[in-house]
Amino acid sequence: xxxxxxxxxxxxxxxxxFIASDDSMQSFYSQTAPAFMPxxxxxxxxxVRCSGIGLHCGQLVNLTLKPAQPNTGLRFMRTDLDEASxxxxxxxxxxxxxxxxxxxxxxxxxxxxxxxxxMAALAAMGVDNVIIELxxxxxxxxxxxxxxxxxxxxxxxxxxxxxxxxxxRILKPVRVTxxxxxxxxxxxxxxxxxxxxxxxxxxxxxxxxxxxxxxxRFKSELSRxxxxxxxxxxAYLQSKGLARGGSLDNAVVIQDDAVINPGGLRxxxxxxxxxxxxxxxxxxxxxxxxxxxxxxxQAGHKLNNLLVRAVMDDPSAYEWTTANLxxxxxxxxxx
Numbered sequence: 001x002x003x004x005x006x007x008x009x010x011x012x013x014x015x016x017x018f019i020a021s022d023d024s025m026q027s028f029y030s031q032t033a034p035a036f037m038p039x040x041x042x043x044x045x046x047x048v049r050c051s052g053i054g055l056h057c058g059q060l061v062n063l064t065l066k067p068a069q070p071n072t073g074l075r076f077m078r079t080d081l082d083e084a085s086x087x088x089x090x091x092x093x094x095x096x097x098x099x100x101x102x103x104x105x106x107x108x109x110x111x112x113x114x115x116x117x118x119m120a121a122l123a124a125m126g127v128d129n130v131i132i133e134l135x136x137x138x139x140x141x142x143x144x145x146x147x148x149x150x151x152x153x154x155x156x157x158x159x160x161x162x163x164x165x166x167x168x169r170i171l172k173p174v175r176v177t178x179x180x181x182x183x184x185x186x187x188x189x190x191x192x193x194x195x196x197x198x199x200x201x202x203x204x205x206x207x208x209x210x211x212x213x214x215x216x217r218f219k220s221e222l223s224r225x226x227x228x229x230x231x232x233x234x235a236y237l238q239s240k241g242l243a244r245g246g247s248l249d250n251a252v253v254i255q256d257d258a259v260i261n262p263g264g265l266r267x268x269x270x271x272x273x274x275x276x277x278x279x280x281x282x283x284x285x286x287x288x289x290x291x292x293x294x295x296x297x298q299a300g301h302k303l304n305n306l307l308v309r310a311v312m313d314d315p316s317a318y319e320w321t322t323a324n325l326x327x328x329x330x331x332x333x334x335x
Contacts, residue, residue, distance in 0.1 A: 035126035035215035036191040036289045038325050041165045043067045043129040045157030050148070052140025055114050055227070055251070056101065058244030061136040065152060068129035070163035074122065074285065076104070076112050080135040085110045090119065090132070092286050092308040098301035100242055101138075102282055113138040116281035116301065117227075121149035123284040124218035127158060128165055144226035144250040146277055150219060164322035170292030174317050176306045183279075183303040185311060188293035189329055195276040195296045201230070203254050207272035218280065224266045225273035231255035279304055286311070291321070291328065 049064040074090030085108035088094060096111060097103035105111040118139050142148035175184035196208040211221055231253055237243040248261050259265060267273050282304035283290055311317050
């Protein structure tokens with residue numbers, strides 16, 4: 001099983017154990033299908049599993065990622081529930097809660113919380129179809145980033161399927177707001193993000209990152225950014241059933257205007273990078289990669305999902321396209 005605290009990450013692929021170094025992970029990654037780009041649909045070569053503690057539920061979770069057929073999409077199965085109520089679609093219209101994480105539910109009331117880091121890893125690895133089995137109401141927190149989930153996918157392998165990937169092409173600007181906060185998608189020739197945050201804490205303050213997304217750039221610039229929180233909020237959050245599995249091993253914790261994690265930060269601006277990571281995961285459950293530019297100012301899971309819903313509510317704002325890259329980049333002729 002994968003231990004989110006191990007220096008060398010360990011996983012099981014078809015019951016055979018492997019230990020992978022960062023060098024071997026990078027070599028394998030270069031062979032995987034392209035992310036955030038047109039091409040063939042993909043799935044995992046073989047199943048892979050891990051275990052760890054859920055960030056909010058505090059329970060031990062066993063997670064298995066399994067290959068799936070073309071056009072399956074992202075499907076969750078709660079193996080601790082009756083099969084009739086166990087299946088939950090990883091789609092934008094299944095989102096039922098956005099307090100501190102993204103939660104999806106089905107009509108039977110079954111739910112899975114904190115899916116955004118896993119979704120971001122699947123997006124960055126270019127995985128379109130996967131069955132996600134877990135025996136608790138959220139995936140393992142691992143180290144609070146997307147990197148361990150990318151490692152899992154690297155170990156399983158990614159293969160092409162005989163169907164084209166559909167991209168969500170943004171045709172006109174769409175924006176949702178909440179006071180000074182906003183999230184927007186605008187047309188662009190590619191997949192890119194511009195994310196800004198503003199916190200009163202001097203440890204965070206104002207931060208901004210702009211990135212043209214690719215699998216490699218996500219891996220190097222966003223994947224290791226961890227979720228974060230403030231020590232003085234822990235007791236309150238736990239009283240609300242949140243952060244019960246949180247620790248210095250799976251979150252950046254700020255106390256008295258200082259980061260108290262022994263290793264400090266992984267990036268100088270790790271906080272805004274994690275917000276960008278979250279947005280990648282939140283947008284991926286639109287049904288596929290987006291082709292456009294995401295702009296977020298102090299946005300979170302709530303605004304991200306409201307943005308996807310606003311796009312889907314306006315058929316003139318988007319199209320699903322399986323066009324190749326040359327066609328996508330070709331200038332549109334005036335009519």
